[in-house]
Amino acid sequence: MRIDVVSLFPEFIAQCAAFGVVGRAGERGLLSLHGWNPRDHAEGNYRRVDDRPFGGGPGMVMLIDPLRACLRAVRAADPRPARVIYMSPQGRPLDQAKVRELAACERFVLLCGRYEGVDERLLQAEVDEELSIGDYVLSGGELAAAVVVDAVARLQDGALNDAESAVQDSFEDGLLDCPHYTRPVEHELGTVPEVLMSGNHARIARWRRMQSLGRTWLRRPDLVDEAALTPADRALLEEWKAGPEGVRVLPDGRAGEPPEQAE
Numbered sequence: 001m002r003i004d005v006v007s008l009f010p011e012f013i014a015q016c017a018a019f020g021v022v023g024r025a026g027e028r029g030l031l032s033l034h035g036w037n038p039r040d041h042a043e044g045n046y047r048r049v050d051d052r053p054f055g056g057g058p059g060m061v062m063l064i065d066p067l068r069a070c071l072r073a074v075r076a077a078d079p080r081p082a083r084v085i086y087m088s089p090q091g092r093p094l095d096q097a098k099v100r101e102l103a104a105c106e107r108f109v110l111l112c113g114r115y116e117g118v119d120e121r122l123l124q125a126e127v128d129e130e131l132s133i134g135d136y137v138l139s140g141g142e143l144a145a146a147v148v149v150d151a152v153a154r155l156q157d158g159a160l161n162d163a164e165s166a167v168q169d170s171f172e173d174g175l176l177d178c179p180h181y182t183r184p185v186e187h188e189l190g191t192v193p194e195v196l197m198s199g200n201h202a203r204i205a206r207w208r209r210m211q212s213l214g215r216t217w218l219r220r221p222d223l224v225d226e227a228a229l230t231p232a233d234r235a236l237l238e239e240w241k242a243g244p245e246g247v248r249v250l251p252d253g254r255a256g257e258p259p260e261q262a263e
């Protein structure tokens with residue numbers, strides 16, 4: 001697949017994409033990532049890309065024309081149609097379902113804003129959707145774009161070494177991941193749960209599922225719709241709540257029921 005990133009700092013994205021799973025996906029030809037700088041499409045000696053906002057106020061707003069010319073060049077670089085996604089805190093929150101949808105696209109464009117934002121007319125004319133990576137404000141869309149690139153790259157077939165690990169990830173089935181352990185078995189910080197060394201794959205899978213259910217119920221109750229769980233999952237969750245694994249201590253040390261869900 002191909003991802004084009006439009007940014008005043010395209011080197012930033014290139015750096016993020018040079019390592020780990022994303023780097024490997026690039027080397028294996030599973031993902032081609034292209035950075036584009038709207039400044040290269042700006043006119044005049046100063047190659048201006050921004051100006052003061054009408055109506056006053058702090059900060060600068062990115063100009064229409066350099067971005068439009070840049071996007072035109074991006075589209076022309078590959079015949080496949082590309083949807084344009086603007087990274088913005090006003091966007092729809094990114095989740096794993098969205099990541100899966102994007103990972104199945106042949107091509108898309110990520111537009112990163114800087115300063116106070118982008119002229120609204122450019123967004124109206126050129127952008128198909130806006131995506132946010134969370135309810136906080138970054139100083140530009142680059143980190144958010146890097147998040148999208150990483151999450152999408154690791155879902156490309158062949159990007160991960162163990163084909164299983166994407167399936168087992170948190171959120172792939174709507175639940176948080178189970179805990180993981182490695183050597184040594186005995187450590188002053190604790191002992192590895194016995195079941196993981198039993199060699200009994202069915203028992204291990206059952207234990208992991210129970211851990212996922214219990215953790216999700218405890219830490220992210222908003223993700224657990226108990227009614228929608230299968231009867232087997234519901235039974236596992238009840239077992240987790242009742243059993244020694246279900247010690248109800250929240251990560252911040254509070255004991256008790258999971259926090260009330262926000263309305």
Ligand code: ADE
Nearest residue numbers: 087088089132133138144
């Ligand atoms: N740009 C600035 N803040 C952002 C956020 N939270 N998500 C996506 N893009 C952004």
